[in-house]
Amino acid sequence: MTVTDTEVVLEAEGLTKHFPVRRGIRDLLTRDRKAVHAVDDIRLTLRRGRVTALVGESGSGKSTVARLLAQLYGRTSGDIRLHGESVTVKGGRKFRAYCRQVQMIFQDPFASLNPTHTVRYHLTRALRIHGRAGNNAAELEENLRDLLLRVQLTPPERYLDKFPHELSGGQRQRVSIARALGADPEALLADEPVSMLDVSIRLGVLNLLRDLKERLNLAILYITHDIASARYFADETLVMYAGRMVEGGDSETVTQNPAHPYTRLLIESAPDPDRLDRVGDPRAPEDQGSGEPPSLIAPPSGCRFHPRCVHAMPKCSTDLPPRFELPANDGHWAACWLYEEGVAK
Numbered sequence: 057m058t059v060t061d062t063e064v065v066l067e068a069e070g071l072t073k074h075f076p077v078r079r080g081i082r083d084l085l086t087r088d089r090k091a092v093h094a095v096d097d098i099r100l101t102l103r104r105g106r107v108t109a110l111v112g113e114s115g116s117g118k119s120t121v122a123r124l125l126a127q128l129y130g131r132t133s134g135d136i137r138l139h140g141e142s143v144t145v146k147g148g149r150k151f152r153a154y155c156r157q158v159q160m161i162f163q164d165p166f167a168s169l170n171p172t173h174t175v176r177y178h179l180t181r182a183l184r185i186h187g188r189a190g191n192n193a194a195e196l197e198e199n200l201r202d203l204l205l206r207v208q209l210t211p212p213e214r215y216l217d218k219f220p221h222e223l224s225g226g227q228r229q230r231v232s233i234a235r236a237l238g239a240d241p242e243a244l245l246a247d248e249p250v251s252m253l254d255v256s257i258r259l260g261v262l263n264l265l266r267d268l269k270e271r272l273n274l275a276i277l278y279i280t281h282d283i284a285s286a287r288y289f290a291d292e293t294l295v296m297y298a299g300r301m302v303e304g305g306d307s308e309t310v311t312q313n314p315a316h317p318y319t320r321l322l323i324e325s326a327p328d329p330d331r332l333d334r335v336g337d338p339r340a341p342e343d344q345g346s347g348e349p350p351s352l353i354a355p356p357s358g359c360r361f362h363p364r365c366v367h368a369m370p371k372c373s374t375d376l377p378p379r380f381e382l383p384a385n386d387g388h389w390a391a392c393w394l395y396e397e398g399v400a401k
């Protein structure tokens with residue numbers, strides 16, 4: 057099955073979010089309207105039974121994309137389509153109906169669960185809000201048990217009356233996932249779901265999400281700064297740099313055959329057990345990058361990566377590169393002038 061074979065659940069086109077910068081007294085006298093260009097012109101598609109990873113370093117705009125898709129933020133421009141229909145919701149009944157299909161899981165399960173309430177309370181509330189609590193106490197109990205079984209918290213009775221502080225980080229994140237499943241969604245937006253967990257339990261939670269993807273045929277957006285985990289867990293990988301997408305394709309291809317100089321830098325700087333043999337190997341200087349991510353209030357013109365890119369050409373600082381399809385014709389693309397026809401790689 058190829059990436060494009062399964063049903064599209066959620067799509068974004070030209071998705072853009074600029075946060076206005078709060079102005080001081082002096083700025084009020086000028087016409088200057090500064091904004092953080094957090095996300096610009098994002099295009100992505102989430103499909104049933106597929107995990108799409110959105111990878112990038114801190115501040116690249118990944119969480120903002122998830123919050124836009126969850127309709128927690130209004131967008132500056134662009135379109136979000138659920139089953140092909142444009143949707144913009146600003147709270148109320150429409151928001152609830154949207155949440156029934158698109159649920160978000162946050163990075164910090166401690167912060168997202170109320171410490172004064174039990175697991176039973178959190179899950180009952182989710183089921184009630186989404187009209188899935190059943191018709192009587194016995195049905196509710198059955199549905200609660202079912203949610204905990206789905207996230208492999210067994211036996212359910214052991215967990216239902218626990219408070220968040222009585223659970224481990226991994227168990228708390230499983231409860232957050234169960235709460236999201238309470239809506240019986242089609243898409244899950246998982247914002248760094250394992251980055252706050254101990255390394256030893258991360259794999260268990262990722263395996264659970266993978267199992268849910270398969271059993272419930274969910275479309276999952278997996279946000280991470282860890283490109284190695286994207287290779288392991290995601291079918292498709294999209295790479296973001298400074299608010300823009302720079303590369304995308306099948307995860308195996310993007311992680312094993314990265315095309316964009318930024319993706320290469322990201323991979324070079326990530327520990328990967330498959331490449332331990334290269335430790336101490338002085339890499340060719342052209343594969344190395346340096347410097348810091350740019351200011352998003354006045355992002356670099358052209359390609360936003362050009363000030364850090366060792367391959368930068370004059371055009372890179374003036375012209376925004378479009379997506380160039382790469383020769384293998386498997387959906388792999390890079391927004392980099394190196395891949396314009398006629399440019400030596």
Ligand SMILES: Nc1ncnc2c1ncn2[C@@H]1O[C@H](COP(=O)(O)OP(=O)(O)OP(=O)(O)O)[C@@H](O)[C@H]1O
Pocket residue numbers: 075092093094112113114115116117118119120121281352
């Ligand atoms: N509510 C906000 N108001 C102003 N600027 C914001 C707001 N939320 C995010 N930003 C800015 O937008 C940019 C992208 O932030 P975002 O949190 O989406 O990045 P990220 O890739 O998810 O980073 P991290 O991995 O650290 O969460 C950052 O420069 C951030 O400071």
